[in-house]
Amino acid sequence: MLDVGRHPNIDLLAYSEVQHIEGQAGNFKVTVRKKARYVDEDKCTGCGLCSEKCPTTVVDAFNEGLGMRRAVYAYFAQGIPSTRTIDPDHCRQLNGKKCGICQKVCQAGAIDYTQQDRLIELQVGAVIAAVGYDVFDPAQIAEYRYREIENVVTAIEFERLLSASGPTSGHVYRPSDLNAKAEIQVLEKQAAKSGRMLARFEKKYGRTSADFFMQYQAAPTDDADQEKWARVYQEDLARKERLAALNDAVKDAATAKRLAFIQCVGSRDFRFYPFCSGYCCMHSIKEAIIANEHEPQTVSTIFGMDIRAVGKGFEEYKIRGGNKSGITYVRGRVAEIIEGPGRNPVVVYEDTRTRSVKQEAFDLVILATACAPTRGIAELAATLNVALDDYGFIKTVPSAPVDTSMRGIFVCGCAGAPMDVPESVAQASSAAERAAEIIFQSDPVKEKAVA
Amino acid sequence: MSKEVLVIGGGIAGMQASLDLADMGIRVHLVEKLPSIGGKMAQLDKTFPTNDCAI
Ligand SMILES: Cc1cc2nc3c(=O)[nH]c(=O)nc-3n(C[C@H](O)[C@H](O)[C@H](O)COP(=O)(O)OP(=O)(O)OC[C@H]3O[C@@H](n4cnc5c(N)ncnc54)[C@H](O)[C@@H]3O)c2cc1C
Ligand code: SF4
Ligand code: SF4
Numbered sequence: 434m435l436d437v438g439r440h441p442n443i444d445l446l447a448y449s450e451v452q453h454i455e456g457q458a459g460n461f462k463v464t465v466r467k468k469a470r471y472v473d474e475d476k477c478t479g480c481g482l483c484s485e486k487c488p489t490t491v492v493d494a495f496n497e498g499l500g501m502r503r504a505v506y507a508y509f510a511q512g513i514p515s516t517r518t519i520d521p522d523h524c525r526q527l528n529g530k531k532c533g534i535c536q537k538v539c540q541a542g543a544i545d546y547t548q549q550d551r552l553i554e555l556q557v558g559a560v561i562a563a564v565g566y567d568v569f570d571p572a573q574i575a576e577y578r579y580r581e582i583e584n585v586v587t588a589i590e591f592e593r594l595l596s597a598s599g600p601t602s603g604h605v606y607r608p609s610d611l612n613a614k615a616e617i618q619v620l621e622k623q624a625a626k627s628g629r630m631l632a633r634f635e636k637k638y639g640r641t642s643a644d645f646f647m648q649y650q651a652a653p654t655d656d657a658d659q660e661k662w663a664r665v666y667q668e669d670l671a672r673k674e675r676l677a678a679l680n681d682a683v684k685d686a687a688t689a690k691r692l693a694f695i696q697c698v699g700s701r702d703f704r705f706y707p708f709c710s711g712y713c714c715m716h717s718i719k720e721a722i723i724a725n726e727h728e729p730q731t732v733s734t735i736f737g738m739d740i741r742a743v744g745k746g747f748e749e750y751k752i753r754g755g756n757k758s759g760i761t762y763v764r765g766r767v768a769e770i771i772e773g774p775g776r777n778p779v780v781v782y783e784d785t786r787t788r789s790v791k792q793e794a795f796d797l798v799i800l801a802t803a804c805a806p807t808r809g810i811a812e813l814a815a816t817l818n819v820a821l822d823d824y825g826f827i828k829t830v831p832s833a834p835v836d837t838s839m840r841g842i843f844v845c846g847c848a849g850a851p852m853d854v855p856e857s858v859a860q861a862s863s864a865a866e867r868a869a870e871i872i873f874q875s876d877p878v879k880e881k882a883v884a
Numbered sequence: 885m886s887k888e889v890l891v892i893g894g895g896i897a898g899m900q901a902s903l904d905l906a907d908m909g910i911r912v913h914l915v916e917k918l919p920s921i922g923g924k925m926a927q928l929d930k931t932f933p934t935n936d937c938a939i
Contacts (some may be wrong), residue, residue, distance in 0.1 A: 440903065442911050444911070445894075445916075449915050450915065451890070451915055459885055461886070465913070470919070506919075508919040513920055514920070516919075560891075561889065563891060563895060563898030589924070715932045719932040719933075719935065722935065723929060723930060747933055847895075853932075861900035865900075865905045
């Protein structure tokens with residue numbers, strides 16, 4: 434990543450999109466829209482003071498919604514380019530409210546609320562589309578109750594929970610506990626505020642809130658002050674009750690140690706994608722191995738029709754996971770996930786080896802979601818004038834796996850089909866080579882002679 | 885006639901393609917829609933089958 438940012442031959446246009454393209458192989462005219470960051474990339478030193486002081490918090494997409502960030506933010510800590518960006522949907526200043534704090538604190542003078550989108554014109558000989566994929570939204574599979582049961586997560590969410598730089602610093606706490614703790618924080622702040630209000634009333638009228646409220650209930654008055662006191666007191670009681678329940682729920686909060694991985698969520702499923710996404714068996718094994726490295730008591734069950742460990746060193750990895758990292762492989766398709774006592778998800782499945790329907794409770798269930806075409810790929814394909822396949826990936830043929838339907842435009846990685854990192858890298862080198870052929874072939878003298 | 889290449893998408897595939905071309909001496913414009921490059925791989929803790937740190 435750093436090499437890309439530093440290479441003298443690479444012009445990095447981040448926070449940008451291709452708006453228009455015309456021409457043919459050897460000669461494409463491209464218009465790129467560079468979106469306004471409201472931060473001057475060249476001036477910003479990446480010190481982070483602006484984010485520290487920004488009063489607006491926003492759900493953090495990089496952490497898959499498991500944490501929060503500020504309205505002026507770095508997409509992730511080591512992101513390249515190392516500049517901040519202001520989120521125009523949430524920033525107060527950009528939405529007509531009073532703020533401007535980040536501009537005041539920025540020593541580099543990098544904040545610019547008047548920045549506009551810029552259009553950049555490019556002339557290129559070849560194009561490579563490497564727009565990747567999206568994680569399939571498992572809420573589409575009603576029987577897995579992804580949105581309803583808090584302790585059912587996707588594999589990419591689990592990656593963030595495992596990551597030392599993630600929202601839990603690599604400790605696998607359960608979302609039910611994380612959410613409860615976040616709610617406790619909010620409620621405690623509110624409780625402190627209402628506590629101060631009640632203290633003021635008590636001082637003013639020289640009696641306790643409880644005494645006042647008993648009398649008020651017996652004989653309500655329409656005095657505005659007293660009405661307010663009664664309301665605040667009632668709300669305070671309800672809040673304290675909720676806080677007690679939440680604190681009780683999290684008092685024995687422990688990291689998740691019994692994990693279930695469910696394979697082929699959206700893949701090899703005729704309701705969604707009939708194909709195999711290829712990398713998910715391997716990432717479930719990987720995540721189970723890492724979880725066990727973090728906490729050696731962790732045991733995992735991987736539920737799948739079969740485990741597809743096709744690649745160099747993959748089968749050995751799978752066997753090592755079984756022998757050394759507490760993984761049990763169960764052949765069967767999971768029918769349903771329900772919520773049991775203790776916020777534990779319960780997996781209902783058929784064990785095809787014993788031909789019986791079984792149930793088992795876990796601390797956390799991880800869904801190995803399918804590789805879906807990235808949002809916006811249809812618009813991009815229309816802009817580039819390349820064909821898509823039946824599922825919405827960029828169309829290729831087996832004998833020319835990085836060529837699109839348009840000469841001079843190539844594809845690599847998950848933009849063309851689901852594949853893992855080693856395959857994406859191999860395809861990338863292949864696409865680079867195909868593009869270079871066009872560049873080196875396009876001899877201007879010869880072209881002129883033809884024209 | 886242009887000797888430059890446009891790469892769309894700054895995930896592992898787009899980054900690798902850009903580096904290969906740049907190392908051949910070809911000028912590359914790498915367009916990424918998000919504020920930073922890295923793609924999904926930047927979100928991964930470690931990668932199989934070696935469990936190396938992702939990026
Ligand atoms: C949970 C999980 C764990 C995984 N673990 C592993 C592992 O351990 N090892 C392994 O080999 N593989 C793993 N994979 C697979 C791996 O994520 C992919 O193989 C790899 O990320 C594909 O890279 P890519 O560059 O094709 O796509 P992406 O990483 O998706 O990158 C695409 C880039 O293009 C950008 N983009 C999209 N649309 C546009 C547009 N219109 N204009 C400009 N930019 C655009 C995106 O923002 C993104 O930065 C895992 C996958 C998942 C879901
Ligand atoms: S305070 Fe200024 S220099 Fe520092 S990160 Fe924010 S915008 Fe960049
Ligand atoms: S101006 Fe916007 S980004 Fe800056 S501190 Fe205020 S809300 Fe945050």
